[in-house]
Amino acid sequence: MTRKICLVIIDGLRNDTARTECGYLAAAIEGGQARAWTMQACLPTISAPIYETIHTGLAPVEHGLLSNEAIRSSPHANIFSELKAAGKSAGVVAHSYFHTLYGGTAFDPFEHVEINDPDAPIAHARYYSMAGYSQSNPAMPSEVDLCAQAWAIARDAAPDYLLLHTSSCDTLGHFYSGEGKEYRIQAWKVDNALSRLIPRLRDAGYDVMVTADHGMNADGHHAGDEPCLREVPFIVFSEAFPAAPEALLDQRIIAPTVLTLLGVEPPETMNTRIVQ
Numbered sequence: 395m396t397r398k399i400c401l402v403i404i405d406g407l408r409n410d411t412a413r414t415e416c417g418y419l420a421a422a423i424e425g426g427q428a429r430a431w432t433m434q435a436c437l438p439t440i441s442a443p444i445y446e447t448i449h450t451g452l453a454p455v456e457h458g459l460l461s462n463e464a465i466r467s468s469p470h471a472n473i474f475s476e477l478k479a480a481g482k483s484a485g486v487v488a489h490s491y492f493h494t495l496y497g498g499t500a501f502d503p504f505e506h507v508e509i510n511d512p513d514a515p516i517a518h519a520r521y522y523s524m525a526g527y528s529q530s531n532p533a534m535p536s537e538v539d540l541c542a543q544a545w546a547i548a549r550d551a552a553p554d555y556l557l558l559h560t561s562s563c564d565t566l567g568h569f570y571s572g573e574g575k576e577y578r579i580q581a582w583k584v585d586n587a588l589s590r591l592i593p594r595l596r597d598a599g600y601d602v603m604v605t606a607d608h609g610m611n612a613d614g615h616h617a618g619d620e621p622c623l624r625e626v627p628f629i630v631f632s633e634a635f636p637a638a639p640e641a642l643l644d645q646r647i648i649a650p651t652v653l654t655l656l657g658v659e660p661p662e663t664m665n666t667r668i669v670q
């Protein structure tokens with residue numbers, strides 16, 4: 395079976411919270427189905443810059459996107475562009491920022507909430523906008539709904555690369571802080587939904603990687619250089635991931651590693667490698 399990869403980005407999930415609250419992931423690690431590393435997020439620990447880091451293998455100071463407000467279409471070689479050039483396919487369930495970065499145009503919910511187009515930069519996509527969310531109305535996409543959408547894409551289109559990005563931990567972390575019970579319980583809610591998705595993906599031939607862009611501090615903020623912001627989980631359901639067991643992983647390894655595992659030569663710009 396040709397290898398396929400699902401990358402799960404749990405936005406704003408601290409490494410320590412992942413380890414204490416995510417019982418399904420802990421069970422998978424304890425049972426030998428998955429392996430866990432600590433990954434060091436790049437600076438600044440802000441979402442859009444790190445989405446771009448994860449997909450280009452470049453640090454924010456290298457790719458030039460240094461704030462959410464500066465978001466633009468990625469001008470760099472990235473996982474999506476390299477897969478498309480190699481004749482491979484991609485699917486995403488993610489925040490609308492990912493459409494702006496890799497979908498070819500700025501996000502318009504009435505045009506882009508659902509994309510099924512083999513000629514599009516990302517052939518299979520489901521986006522959410524989070525328009526109108528506030529602390530008094532912290533409605534957010536259901537984690538199970540997001541996982542079910544990801545599964546529907548995997549089942550029906552079987553893209554080589556599938557990205558699932560969930561924003562709820564980040565949202566509740568901003569509202570209640572990275573030390574709040576609401577944040578910790580939301581981490582478990584994501585984990586509980588993943589317990590229904592990941593076994594299906596594994597049965598369908600997917601390797602799965604679970605990580606975060608950055609963490610969350612006691613102020614309900616992230617951007618700077620604190621361990622609770624820079625240390626994120628990297629949990630791998632795959633026999634092929636070659637990192638040494640105690641290695642501290644650099645976030646820039648994700649893009650070249652995903653491409654290599656999918657049989658695509660990484661471009662020269664993706665030059666950070668796993669320490670084995």
Ligand SMILES: [Zn+2]
Nearest residue numbers: 406441564568
């Ligand atoms: Zn945030």
